[in-house]
Amino acid sequence: MTLAQQVLSGDRLALTRLLTQVENDSPEGRAALADLFPHTGRAQLIGVTGAPGTGKSSLVNQLALHVRKTQNKRVAIVAVDPSSPFTGGAVLGDRVRMRDLSGDSGVFIRSMASRGSLGGLAQATATLTQVFDAAGYDLILIETVGAGQSEVDVARLAHTTIVVEAPGLGDDIQAIKAGILEIADILVVNKADRPGVENTEKALRSTLELAHPTGRVYRHHGQYVPVAASVSLSDNDEGGDSSLKQSTQSDTSLWIPPILRTISTDGTGIAEVVEAIERHVAHLRQSGDWTARERARLESELEALIEAALMSRFREDVSTEKYDEVLERVLSRKLSPSEAVKLLTNGTRV
């Protein structure tokens, strides 16, 4: 049996081994990924993101626990840990995360160290997600830390993106938040037993009004385009209850991110978040957005892989000597960077 077949047959140890192979981008991992790919596309991907200190990790744990208790679904957690881009070491270990969920064979938790490049990180997360998807995990929770580009990458990856806030992490509405709110499908104010929860919620609500909820966009051929303007996405819509399908096109713009309060330490509000996720999935299927997100995700994965393939071929084709020689000429200002690129890339075309 190949590693891929072992994973498909539900071998947990094989799964662990494959995840490592895939993280290391080994030839065996790549081969297995290709074998597994036809078995993907069934899992529901949920991105959970927010600043450090919002209690995001325990919220993710609670969501997993709740789903395990109330539904017959297998759950995977991919935790992209806060760590230095330089050292690459994961700060938060798997062991800490395992306490509440350990012993449940329907749950698999994988912590990932965030590597140097964020593009690489999104790529690595995408492939891990595919492995879990093929291995039969129905729900995949992808937890990221930080602000900015990583959130955007999660949004591109997930069907549903949850943005977590908490009271007392800086009262002024920070301009940067508007960008994060634009990718949110569900907003959660965690630590809702803390003072200032009303202010946080109010601030979120007013920022949300600025970040027009209809403006969810996708990358199409490297360009960001609004979903409504992208080509005939609803033509490919296969999912969803047909009785709900009255207004396929217009519904695309109808999802307004709910703002929900939770206390993840005692489980308050968790059921409501799970319910909101289900409503959002129904909306995605009904509006054709599910297919649109699948397309956007696979397209951006394809782009990243193409970029990596072109760069690795470039490194094969251009000798270190030539590269260093050209770099020296740039350093001494005899050659501009763009002239250097011409010199180096023309050599690869022959």
Place this chain on the structure above:
Amino acid sequence: MTLAQQVLSGDRLALTRLLTQVENDSPEGRAALADLFPHTGRAQLIGVTGAPGTGKSSLVNQLALHVRKTQNKRVAIVAVDPSSPFTGGAVLGDRVRMRDLSGDSGVFIRSMASRGSLGGLAQATATLTQVFDAAGYDLILIETVGAGQSEVDVARLAHTTIVVEAPGLGDDIQAIKAGILEIADILVVNKADRPGVENTEKALRSTLELAHPTGRVYRHHGQYVPVAASVSLSDNDEGGDSSLKQSTQSDTSLWIPPILRTISTDGTGIAEVVEAIERHVAHLRQSGDWTARERARLESELEALIEAALMSRFREDVSTEKYDEVLERVLSRKLSPSEAVKLLTNGTRV
């Protein structure tokens, strides 16, 4: 006179025009960049980074004001504004920034909208910086917002990186901060008149001890390597006072980031920050790190340009029809992403 010549002659209007051309990556902008490149390499680049709410912008303004008052240096500010990666609109306009510094012809302020891709943003910032460098600006302050990858990109770009913190933005020492501290050459606790300043400083100090200050690393051929381990960087050391050059190699590891308190609203502590910047530059020249940072910066710029060139050639060589056909087969799970990449990139080699 070409646009580049006008810029070199000190034409402020031509400079404004060129910056726009460069930001839009126009053919005229590219040509001018190539003409200007031999005139670069003189400016001192200072990155200023930190979370929203730290008062980073007014700190940058104060630094510029102080340098203008006390030194005969021209100052440029490149403000990478907080803005949505989707809408691309700058939140903080040039006009607000200009108030204190307007009318001073030795200062030029440019706000940049942060675009979709962070790689692209770093690239655009790098080229703007080159224009200011060639145009004779001695000091270039590059201000970025956010956390994570953008800080790393600033560090790669700047000679000196200042990380700004402020009391009361979340008391727990967040794991993610360790990564930011690793890129800091100077730490500033701004808003030092606020309660909690001692705690913030203490927290920074203990995190700093974890984030070993010798571990400053650079990207070399796409790999992160410690400066000490990278090849013969000090061989190329040209700058610096020779009388200070006793211990070229060992001094590389001797810079310990100072922690300084400022109140940017009234200018408290600004002189000390400027002094620390000068000490750091002296250290860079003495240790050979100046050349190392120049090399790392130009090398990562070259890599980004090569990547962009390869991708744009790929888009020329592969028809939209073929690309879409392959993408459809990936979407229907008939082809794995890596098989798709092979199919698409082999086509470009012929």
